[in-house]
Amino acid sequence: MGMTLPEAATGTTTMSEISPNWVTTRLDFLVNWARKNSLWPMPFGTACCAIEYMATAASRFDIARFGMERQSFSPRQADVLICAGRLPFKLAPVIRKIWDQMPQPKWAISMGACASSGGIFDTYAMVQGIDTIIPVDVYVPGCPPRPEGLMYGITLLQKKIAGETITDTAMREEHLVGPDGLFVRRERLDEISEPFGNSVQQTRSA
Amino acid sequence: MSEHPSVAALRARFGAGLAAVSESCGDVIARVESGRAHEIFTWLRDDPAQAYDYLVDVTAVEYRDPELPLEVVWQLRSLPHARDLRVKVALDKAGPLEVPSVYDLWRGADWLEREVYDMFGISFAGHPDLRRILMWETYHEGHPLRKDFPLRGHFSRAEQTRQALAANPEAHYSIEELSIAESYDDLPAEMRARLAHGERGAV
Numbered sequence: 001m002g003m004t005l006p007e008a009a010t011g012t013t014t015m016s017e018i019s020p021n022w023v024t025t026r027l028d029f030l031v032n033w034a035r036k037n038s039l040w041p042m043p044f045g046t047a048c049c050a051i052e053y054m055a056t057a058a059s060r061f062d063i064a065r066f067g068m069e070r071q072s073f074s075p076r077q078a079d080v081l082i083c084a085g086r087l088p089f090k091l092a093p094v095i096r097k098i099w100d101q102m103p104q105p106k107w108a109i110s111m112g113a114c115a116s117s118g119g120i121f122d123t124y125a126m127v128q129g130i131d132t133i134i135p136v137d138v139y140v141p142g143c144p145p146r147p148e149g150l151m152y153g154i155t156l157l158q159k160k161i162a163g164e165t166i167t168d169t170a171m172r173e174e175h176l177v178g179p180d181g182l183f184v185r186r187e188r189l190d191e192i193s194e195p196f197g198n199s200v201q202q203t204r205s206a
Numbered sequence: 207m208s209e210h211p212s213v214a215a216l217r218a219r220f221g222a223g224l225a226a227v228s229e230s231c232g233d234v235i236a237r238v239e240s241g242r243a244h245e246i247f248t249w250l251r252d253d254p255a256q257a258y259d260y261l262v263d264v265t266a267v268e269y270r271d272p273e274l275p276l277e278v279v280w281q282l283r284s285l286p287h288a289r290d291l292r293v294k295v296a297l298d299k300a301g302p303l304e305v306p307s308v309y310d311l312w313r314g315a316d317w318l319e320r321e322v323y324d325m326f327g328i329s330f331a332g333h334p335d336l337r338r339i340l341m342w343e344t345y346h347e348g349h350p351l352r353k354d355f356p357l358r359g360h361f362s363r364a365e366q367t368r369q370a371l372a373a374n375p376e377a378h379y380s381i382e383e384l385s386i387a388e389s390y391d392d393l394p395a396e397m398r399a400r401l402a403h404g405e406r407g408a409v
Contacts, residue, residue: 089370090342096371124350124359124366125341132367181372186364193363 028165035079035105036161037067039154042078042102044095047085049112049144056147066154075101080157081134084144086114087127096177099134104172107137107161109153112144118193119143128193132184135175210234212256212284212291220246225296235292243295244306244332250282250291251311258282258291261312264319266326268353278305278328297328307332325351342373 041063045053056063057071072078075098087095099108110130113119116139118128127133137160140153164171177183184192213236216224223242228235238246250258262281269277276297283290295305307330308315319330320339327349330336337343341350347360359366390398 089366090373090375092367092370093373093375123357124347124355127367127370128363132363133371177371181368182364183367183371186368189364189367190362195358 024167031166032162032164036158039068040070040072040077040079041068042072042075042081043084044081044098045084046087046091047114049084052144052147053082053084053111053150056150061147061151063151063154076103078102079106081108082111083115083130084111086119086121087130088125089127092127092133095130096133107157108134109138109140109157110136111140111150112142116141122195132189212289215255233290233292235294237294237296240295240305247308247311256284257286258284260285261308261314264315264322266322266328270353275299276303303327304329304331309333325349327352342375344373
């Protein structure tokens with residue numbers, strides 16, 4: 001939270017300009033407090049998870065309590081991309097473009113089994129986890145997750161934001177699609193997309 | 207059960223054009239020759255005693271038995287006579303996968319035929335705009351509902367992801383699908399030429 005000084009600042013190591021000190025940690029605390037309590041979500045709802053997302057946003061669960069009063073349907077005014085539902089390959093360039101359009105600071109929540117891993121859809125048409133397309137901060141498991149699950153994910157994201165620091169500029173770097181046209185390395189992508197669980201039992205005609 | 211009135215009329219009028227008639231779960235299936243299909247459809251729609259004015263669905267079937275041919279299925283409904291008829295055409299897998307389009311008879315066939323083309327690779331001769339409809343336009347792994355298509359596709363996940371990210375979906379809408387259709391004539395000449403032919407993203 002920045003309330004207690006990290007060891008690096010209190011120890012005997014020499015303080016460079018960018019190392020955390022009293023001023024930067026106070027500033028971090030203030031900036032992070034403001035950021036985490038005014039997250040504007042960009043809902044990317046593609047399936048049943050989006051129904052649970054709507055329930056989360058509606059009066060009974062009411063994510064306005066977490067500063068998410070305004071649903072930002074414009075990526076340029078959004079802070080956190082919530083991918084609620086499965087992502088087919090056809091939508092892969094779309095979510096990538098939306099993510100690229102969002103200004104820093106930005107975060108992403110992968111809501112549900114399909115967004116996180118492809119879920120039951122280990123098929124020709126489905127992205128096996130949106131982290132092969134964009135960087136993801138919080139994964140919310142469930143099929144679909146209940147609103148409490150998503151709210152827990154949001155509070156986890158808030159904790160993560162509270163631990164950020166302005167001295168770490170790498171945190172706010174853009175992670176673009178590489179020259180090979182992929183977001184993660186080819187071998188890594190193939191490895192994490194391998195069939196698992198029941199998926200290895202499915203019959204294939206060819 | 208008495209014979210379906212359209213089947214009797216079809217047999218009387220087209221003879222050998224009607225290859226076989228069967229019944230499944232109360233629905234009558236008329237198998238017709240591919241070459242005479244369009245003629246038969248035109249008659250089924252326009253003859254007042256038939257008046258099949260509503261095309262419910264166009265789809266196709268590939269059976270697990272590799273010996274069996276592909277089948278294209280048209281589900282017709284006559285609203286005036288409250289009558290249904292299923293028409294099938296068998297397509298030998300070795301031959302060209304082509305059947306006549308019924309777009310000129312029922313406009314609703316437009317997207318249905320595009321879907322069958324996309325999923326099975328069956329061409330509809332006479333369709334004005336036979337493009338993929340479910341898969342994106344630069345998709346070239348094949349036709350996913352064919353039995354020789356593996357469930358996860360032919361390419362590796364990395365290759366699929368790379369091609370998907372390179373797809374550039376904005377480039378593949380036709381003029382009619384874009385909101386600029388009515389202002390097409392006001393566009394710069396270069397943009398008009400580009401849109402008229404449809405840009406094709408690199409894969």
